[in-house]
Amino acid sequence: MQASQLSRVLVVGASAAGLTTVESLRRKGHTGPITVLGEEPHAPYDRPPLSKQVLSGAWEPERAALRTREALSGLDAEFVFGDPAVALDTAARTVRTRSGRDLAADVVVIATGVRARQLPGQDDQEGVHTLRTLDDALALRAGLLAAERLVVVGEGVLGSEIAATARTLGLDVTLAGPLAAPMALQVGPLVSGLLADLHTERGVRLRLGTGVAGLDSRDGRVTGVRLATGEALPADVVAVSIGAVPATQWLEGSGLTLDNGVVCDSRCRAADGIYAVGDVARWYHEGLGRLIRLENRTNATEQAAAVADAVLGDDRPYTPVPYFWTDQYDARLQVHGFLPADAEVDVVEGDPTARRFVARYRSEGRVTGVLGWNMPKQTRLRRQEIADAVAAAPAH
Missing domain, CATH: 3.50.50.60 (FAD/NAD(P)-binding domain)
Incomplete structure (x- = not known):
């Protein structure tokens, strides 16, 4: 579906992934109506600070907001909060909400995330x-x-x-x-x-x-x-x-394939005019030759940009090198790529006893991931090794 044919986009989920989808569509030139449907009463906020800055009290809750009210208003989108989706008619691309509203669109982007076990x-x-x-x-x-x-x-x-x-x-x-x-x-x-x-x-x-x-x-x-x-x-x-489970219960009976998330092709497309993005999306990664689902903040925004491209007619597979981080006490761990349980691990920079090091993970002779402990620059520089390994992977 080309951009010129688009009129209405409905994003189900007022998450980081949902918001970034809207911002990417606007930035890439989409001028048609956009509606964002959110389950919670809050405007889009960032989740990583919840277990750290918000929980500790270092931040007031408002500081976790992803955008100001003015910035959201500037997107010229309708935000509907506190009225979750309860059903999807895939053929008609119509979403029903808990309050009984029926929202129809030319494109539906599912960004409903996960629920805690x-x-x-x-x-x-x-x-x-x-x-x-x-x-x-x-x-x-x-x-x-x-x-x-x-x-x-x-x-x-x-x-x-x-x-x-x-x-x-x-x-x-x-x-x-x-x-x-x-x-x-x-x-x-x-x-x-x-x-x-x-x-x-x-x-x-x-x-x-x-x-x-x-x-x-x-x-x-x-x-x-x-x-x-x-x-x-x-x-x-x-x-x-x-752990968490993908929030797909509202999609039961929709005809979409639901298996540890909304199953999508390499363009993050679940059906004609239906896409999934963020924690809820399980898509075919062409570089790895298999379906994957990622629960991290970086993927939420990178995948949203890729979905916006796909919605606007840019036919490219989404093949990211995953990235996540965690802060615990004075330690920041940063991970690029994948760290299989059976991987061979060697320290390539720094010293683990000093708690400043970079570890490289290999599986079947290929570099699959790198982890840095309080060495952000050095870890980032090693990311290219993973990208090269994914690009050189044999066709599946």
């Missing part, structure tokens, strides 16, 4: 939190300020960040999860071992390598976490960070 029975107990939205962050902060003991369930990126932030607030923190070290699944044994040391030095108790059996409570309020080993971890507040 929960433990069984979690909703029935006070003091148990997930962290996905701005309201989640504010509720968890209020809980932390009134608490002494926090148990974080989940040793991934978000759980590790919550644990670090809570320790800086002075709480007694325990981090629990089935893997052997913080972020073991994301960065492998070398770096996760160093993260374990870092958290331990800062006073976090690690109860890793065993699953969580359930929550303990009294009079409807959480009192602790039970591990599969039988150990009970007392808590005033529990933060559950056990």
Whole structure:
């Protein structure tokens, strides 16, 4: 569908990916009507600061906003907040909202992101939190300020960040999860071992390598976490960070292929005139020869720009080198590419004992990723090795 044929674009999801789609369309010359449909009552905001600056209180919530009201107004788009999508008629490209509105468009861009996983029975107990939205962050902060003991369930990126932030607030923190070290699944044994040391030095108790059996409570309020080993971890507040699932339940019955996200082709197209972008999109990466789905801030904006190009008729595959970062205490970790669990890892710059280094990850003889610990410039320079390896990959 060429730009000259376009009139109406509907973006479902007032996220970073949704907002960037709108901005990219306008910047690239689209002048037709655009509507943005958001589930939350808030204007688009940034998620990475939620577990750090907002949770710690270093930022007021308003500072997480991605754009000022004036900037949003300048996009000449209609923003509809607090009225989530509940159904999609793919053939008619019409979205129904919870309030009963039917919004029709020539192009629909799905940017509904993900939802946090929960433990069984979690909703029935006070003091148990997930962290996905701005309201989640504010509720968890209020809980932390009134608490002494926090148990974080989940040793991934978000759980590790919550644990670090809570320790800086002075709480007694325990981090629990089935893997052997913080972020073991994301960065492998070398770096996760160093993260374990870092958290331990800062006073976090690690109860890793065993699953969580359930929550303990009294009079409807959480009192602790039970591990599969039988150990009970007392808590005033529990933060559950056990991953997320794509927010696709509203698309059931739409005819789109839903399998760990909205399944798309290499142009991020799920059907004629229907695209997906950000955490909810699972698309075919031609450089890797397989479907992938990425949950990170950088992909949200890069993929949105690619989808805007596709909507306007630029027929190119989206083949990014992924990038994410995490801040924990005084450590900033930056990752370019992919870090397979079975990768060979070697330190190519710096010294892990000094906590300033760059590690290179290889799989089947190819460089798949690089990780930097407090060495941003050197890490960025190594990114090209990954791009070259993806470009040189055999056709699939």
